[in-house]
Amino acid sequence: MAQGYAVANSNTGHDNGSEPYASFAFANFAYRAVHVTANASETLVKAYYGKPQRYMYWQGCSQGGRQGMMEAQRFPDDFDGIAVAAPVFSYERLNIEDLWSLQLLMKNHFASNLAYDVSGDGTYKSLTKLEMLHKAVLDKCDAKDGIKDGIVSDPENCDFNPDVDLVDKMCPSDKNADACFTKTQVGTIKKLYGPHDSKSVRIFNGLAYGSEFSWPENVIPYGGNNLTPSHLIYEVDHVNFLFFEHSPGVAPPNTKDLSFSPG
Numbered sequence: 001m002a003q004g005y006a007v008a009n010s011n012t013g014h015d016n017g018s019e020p021y022a023s024f025a026f027a028n029f030a031y032r033a034v035h036v037t038a039n040a041s042e043t044l045v046k047a048y049y050g051k052p053q054r055y056m057y058w059q060g061c062s063q064g065g066r067q068g069m070m071e072a073q074r075f076p077d078d079f080d081g082i083a084v085a086a087p088v089f090s091y092e093r094l095n096i097e098d099l100w101s102l103q104l105l106m107k108n109h110f111a112s113n114l115a116y117d118v119s120g121d122g123t124y125k126s127l128t129k130l131e132m133l134h135k136a137v138l139d140k141c142d143a144k145d146g147i148k149d150g151i152v153s154d155p156e157n158c159d160f161n162p163d164v165d166l167v168d169k170m171c172p173s174d175k176n177a178d179a180c181f182t183k184t185q186v187g188t189i190k191k192l193y194g195p196h197d198s199k200s201v202r203i204f205n206g207l208a209y210g211s212e213f214s215w216p217e218n219v220i221p222y223g224g225n226n227l228t229p230s231h232l233i234y235e236v237d238h239v240n241f242l243f244f245e246h247s248p249g250v251a252p253p254n255t256k257d258l259s260f261s262p263g
Contacts, residue, residue, distance in 0.1 A: 006041065006044075006045050006048075006049075006053060008037055008038075008040070008041040008044075009037075010033050010034065010036075010037040011033075012028050012029045012033035012034075012067075013027075013028030013029065013032075013033050014028070014029065030070075031067075031070045031074055033067075034058065034067045034068075034070070034071050034075075034078075035071065035074070035075045035078060038056065038058075038071075038075070038078040038079065039078075041056075042056070055080045055081070056078070056079050056080050057079055057080060057081045057082070057083065058071055058078070058079045058081075058082045058083065059082075059083040060083070060084065060085070061084075061085040061086050062085075062086050062087070062088055063088050064085075065084040065085050065086050065087030065088065066087045066088040066089055066091070068082045068083070068084040068087065069082075069084055069087050069089060090204065093203055093204045094204065095238050095239055096195070096203060096204070096239075097195045097203065097204040097205075097206065098231040098232075099239065100191070100195040100203075101192055101195075101207070101219050101231065102219075102221075102229075102231065102232055104188045104191055104192065105188065105219070105220065105221060106221060110124065110221065111176070111182075111184055112184050112185050112187075112188035113185075113220070113221060113222075114127075114129045114130045114133065114185065114188075114189070114215070114220055115127055115129070115130070115216075115220050115221065115222030115223070116128060116129060116176070116177070116178045118178055123222075123223040124221065124222045124223055124227065125222060125223035125224070126178050126222075127216055127220070127222060127224075128178050128179050129178070129179075129180075129181060129185070130212055130215060130216065130220060132169055132179065132181075133166070133181075133189065133212050134210075134212035134213055136160070136165050136166060136169070137152065137158070137160050137165075137209050137210055137212060138150060138152065138210065139165075140158065140159065140160045140165055141154075141155075141158035141159070141160055141209055141210065142210075144157065144158070151210060152208070152209050152210025155208040155209040155210055155211070158209035158210070160209050162186045162189045162190050163186065163190070166181055166186055166189075169181055170182075170183070170186070192206060192207050192219075193206045193207055193208075193209065194206040207219065215229075216229075217229065217230055218230050218231050219231055
């Protein structure tokens with residue numbers, strides 16, 4: 001605004017008081033909100049300044065990136081330029097991947113979780129396993145670009161193999177402990193990097209090699225996020241309200257209650 005721009009934003013039509021969960025999202029969130037905001041902005045600018053704007057731009061990241069791509073596809077005349085970063089595309093597949101990861105980590109009372117319950121109180125505070133995994137991935141793939149800088153620059157060409165590269169970190173007698181992996185956990189790690197359907201066909205890219213440092217915020221249920229990683233918060237009602245024409249039901253009241261049954 002200090003540089004002379006008129007700036008507009010939108011809540012994509014979401015009034016949480018009257019429309020809880022993602023029930024609002026069938027049209028406004030999906031594609032319509034940015035288009036309506038653009039039209040309203042043009043009207044307001046002309047009314048206030050007495051002349052139309054010279055240029056009009058959209059900038060957005062993540063969900064905003066998806067909105068920018070949707071604008072380019074559905075309403076290409078709304079903006080003179082669209083700046084898109086990290087767009088959330090293939091929305092259904094992405095949501096299914098998130099649910100896939102959460103089911104893997106939470107099933108059988110967190111048997112496959114990569115956080116460990118060191119105190120036995122159900123808090124799963126230790127991330128030693130995840131730190132070990134991240135180091136193993138870096139040891140295998142960090143230097144492939146010629147620079148050892150703690151970054152896997154080309155995840156798609158990383159040849160990390162959990163069955164081979166974690167073999168020296170397996171739990172004795174397959175008994176779960178803090179600084180080792182069980183066979184079930186290694187199987188889960190393999191699936192996190194490549195979600196697939198019942199016929200072993202990949203449904204999405206999966207989590208990237210080298211991204212493990214961000215999993216505590218997004219993926220891993222542990223004490224630091226109250227067993228509620230951000231992907232769980234999004235997916236609790238997204239699938240309910242964005243995948244089906246009619247919602248199959250409300251979200252579970254407590255996502256950490258593994259005994260919950262909607263029936």
